[in-house]
Amino acid sequence: MNEKALTSSSEYRVRYSEIDQMKFMYYGRYLEYFEMARTDMLRHIGLPYTEIEKNGFILPVLEAHVTYKRPAFYDDVLVVTSTIAGIPTVRMRIDYEVHNKTTGMLLATGYTEHAFMNPATQSVTRVPKIFADAMDAYFQTL
Amino acid sequence: MNEKALTSSSEYRVRYSEIDQMKFMYYGRYLEYFEMARTDMLRHIGLPYTEIEKNGFILPVLEAHVTYKRPAFYDDVLVVTSTIAGIPTVRMRIDYEVHNKTTGMLLATGYTEHAFMNPATQSVTRVPKIFADAMDAYFQTL
Amino acid sequence: MNEKALTSSSEYRVRYSEIDQMKFMYYGRYLEYFEMARTDMLRHIGLPYTEIEKNGFILPVLEAHVTYKRPAFYDDVLVVTSTIAGIPTVRMRIDYEVHNKTTGMLLATGYTEHAFMNPATQSVTRVPKIFADAMDAYFQTL
């Protein structure tokens, strides 16, 4: 009954260059952390993004959203969790949560929506077989 | 009857460092362009962000959203329009549109939501008088 | 007898995202400002970098150096001057100076050294004719 979900968590330390003069991690940087988390997630199921590009498709972002709850500071270790609920068909939504590793506090949530695109033709496609197969294989292991 | 709106447009040229290997402007960079556009808008009504900070409040971002329609490329000149509809009370929403200056095409839309915060006490406040007054003075000129 | 020099100045406003928690512009950002200044300089002599890439060569950086004298702050307008002394042959050195527009103070100096490379073959070449010709045409006007 329940839809299976692909989920993955990665840790990253906040860089000095990412902090603004409020001493907070700059708000635009969260989209980089989301991107690192989702590429780590895809790597975990055997689909590194370099492999995706070699297979002739890319995952352009259609929408991105961040809800900021508490600031991240320099040198904090952040745990970024990304989740895909079920195998996507034409669009893929990925949800994110960012926690401070030490305090466990939730710092931010968000999501991105992606298309599957053939960069040569610049046309949008359905989910590529290689992608659906990798997710399916992962779901068999759950 | 109609609510007055504060609106402002600024132009920025896309930097080489902002382009990714799809040759598109990186999706997280739009939040920097939104931030430049809103600080330019506040500067236009006599409220540079440095002045805001000196007056003892900051505008932390609560939410940010971007909808991507067409890519921006290296060296493109982007026109970023930001709009605040009416004088805010406890939260402020700013809407954005990003156009390619040469083609006139709409590349992205989005919004940010902000609180008014006293950084010394880390407490949220209502819209500061200096802020409401500057917007009001601007609306008198419309 | 004196070697002619190509020189050009551009102005850029420091972004909030570029400031670190010392309230200074982050030290790595100067290399972005150098890059903006040199691409503006090439645009001024009719050689926009997009045109350079279309003509089948790129200008990879071999070395970069920055000497920091005084900090740049948020919202400062910086004047970045770049200079090429004479027409290059196999390597090209570009020198930079960064001044605060309001105070006139010198904030930083630096240089970059570039090769001329054919990206298809990844091989280094001598200065391409289109490049030497554009510089020569500019020097005729001095």
Add this chain to the structure above:
Amino acid sequence: MNEKALTSSSEYRVRYSEIDQMKFMYYGRYLEYFEMARTDMLRHIGLPYTEIEKNGFILPVLEAHVTYKRPAFYDDVLVVTSTIAGIPTVRMRIDYEVHNKTTGMLLATGYTEHAFMNPATQSVTRVPKIFADAMDAYFQTL
């Protein structure tokens, strides 16, 4: 007789946002990697940068230099080694090497020079005792 050296290596994976349209890691990003490596090095000897700032001094950069030998690509794991030769007195030089972890190839070398500064007075100081002591304690263990 030989001067002792503090040396440390850290690994970082190249982010998508760091790649330019030549598919190389952007040349300015190396200064961020240098900064991560030196703060990791200081953390290893019990001097996290947050502790340094709490002790009332900062380490502003006076000079930075990078020599680029081979490009880094998306998803590469880089090993960044930083070295301080001997206990500094008034200036501190840190040397860096960046290798590709998989191939072992040297991608870049460089250095940064730092002052010790009291941010409250904006005045330059000699090496703070806490700093010299931490390096000395580390050298005792070699």
